[in-house]
Amino acid sequence: MADSATDTDKLHRRGLMFILSSPSGAGKTTISRMLLDVEDEIMLSVSATTRPPRAGEIDGVHYHFVSDAEFDRMVEEDDFYEWAHVFGYRYGTPKGRIRNALKDGQDFLFDIDWQGTQQLKQKDEQDVVTVFILPPSLDELRRRLESRAQDSAEVIDSRMERARGEISHWAEYEYVVVNDDVDQCFEKVRRILDAERMRRTRQTGLIPFVRELMA
Numbered sequence: 001m002a003d004s005a006t007d008t009d010k011l012h013r014r015g016l017m018f019i020l021s022s023p024s025g026a027g028k029t030t031i032s033r034m035l036l037d038v039e040d041e042i043m044l045s046v047s048a049t050t051r052p053p054r055a056g057e058i059d060g061v062h063y064h065f066v067s068d069a070e071f072d073r074m075v076e077e078d079d080f081y082e083w084a085h086v087f088g089y090r091y092g093t094p095k096g097r098i099r100n101a102l103k104d105g106q107d108f109l110f111d112i113d114w115q116g117t118q119q120l121k122q123k124d125e126q127d128v129v130t131v132f133i134l135p136p137s138l139d140e141l142r143r144r145l146e147s148r149a150q151d152s153a154e155v156i157d158s159r160m161e162r163a164r165g166e167i168s169h170w171a172e173y174e175y176v177v178v179n180d181d182v183d184q185c186f187e188k189v190r191r192i193l194d195a196e197r198m199r200r201t202r203q204t205g206l207i208p209f210v211r212e213l214m215a
């Protein structure tokens with residue numbers, strides 16, 4: 001039996017800009033990777049950032065790691081869909097092939113913050129689906145940042161300080177999911193993606209037998 005993201009389905013709707021945001025450490029990268037592992041029909045939008053790579057991060061896969069000068073050039077040449085200052089560095093979504101691929105029905109996953117989400121919503125309202133991931137508590141958020149063991153104590157403190165501000169934007173999102181149990185959170189996010197793909201207002205054409213019926 002075909003699922004909701006088969007080639008047939010893709011032919012008849014525009015692609016989704018599926019946005020996951022959360023305070024740092026709540027788990028959006030984890031959920032994104034789980035989704036990309038099982039969903040062939042969605043691609044990650046790989047951001048450019050001036051932040052240095054963490055252990056295990058690969059240039060071009062997790063981020064495009066660029067210098068300040070390169071980021072400046074990309075801003076000047078209008079290469080970004082959106083960009084923002086986050087934690088003392090700059091992060092941006094390169095336009096690349098996204099706009100045309102969306103028209104062809106390709107879905108994209110964006111792991112970006114609330115500032116980028118606001119910018120994308122203004123530009124492409126009809127294709128954007130926004131999901132905010134909440135941690136079960138602030139104590140658990142700190143525990144996750146510490147257990148990830150990739151940031152200094154100072155960086156973790158500054159991320160915790162910013163978490164309150166980020167969480168204050170949760171009401172700007174269409175969906176909110178608490179990431180307590182990671183498998184349950186992933187299933188909920190996947191169900192949102194599935195349902196959004198089937199939204200009638202996204203369908204841009206009728207499959208042939210329905211078109212014949214309507215003629």
Ligand SMILES: Nc1ncnc2c1ncn2[C@@H]1O[C@H](COP(=O)(O)OP(=O)(O)OP(=O)(O)O)[C@@H](O)[C@H]1O
Pocket residue numbers: 022023024025026027028029030031144145147148179180181182183
């Ligand atoms: N439900 C969960 N229960 C316990 N640990 C979790 C859960 N979800 C994610 N984690 C762990 O918490 C840490 C932070 O997760 P992750 O890197 O996915 O967060 P993030 O929101 O993407 O952070 P950032 O915005 O900094 O990239 C990781 O070590 C991850 O394995």
Ligand SMILES: Nc1nc2c(ncn2[C@@H]2O[C@H](COP(=O)(O)O)[C@@H](O)[C@H]2O)c(=O)[nH]1
Pocket residue numbers: 021022023024047048051082083084086087091092093111112113114115116117
């Ligand atoms: N507005 C944007 N925010 C982005 C982008 N890529 C990532 N991010 C957000 O930055 C923080 C920090 O990420 P980290 O990998 O350094 O922990 C996190 O909230 C990301 O969602 C982007 O292109 N635009």
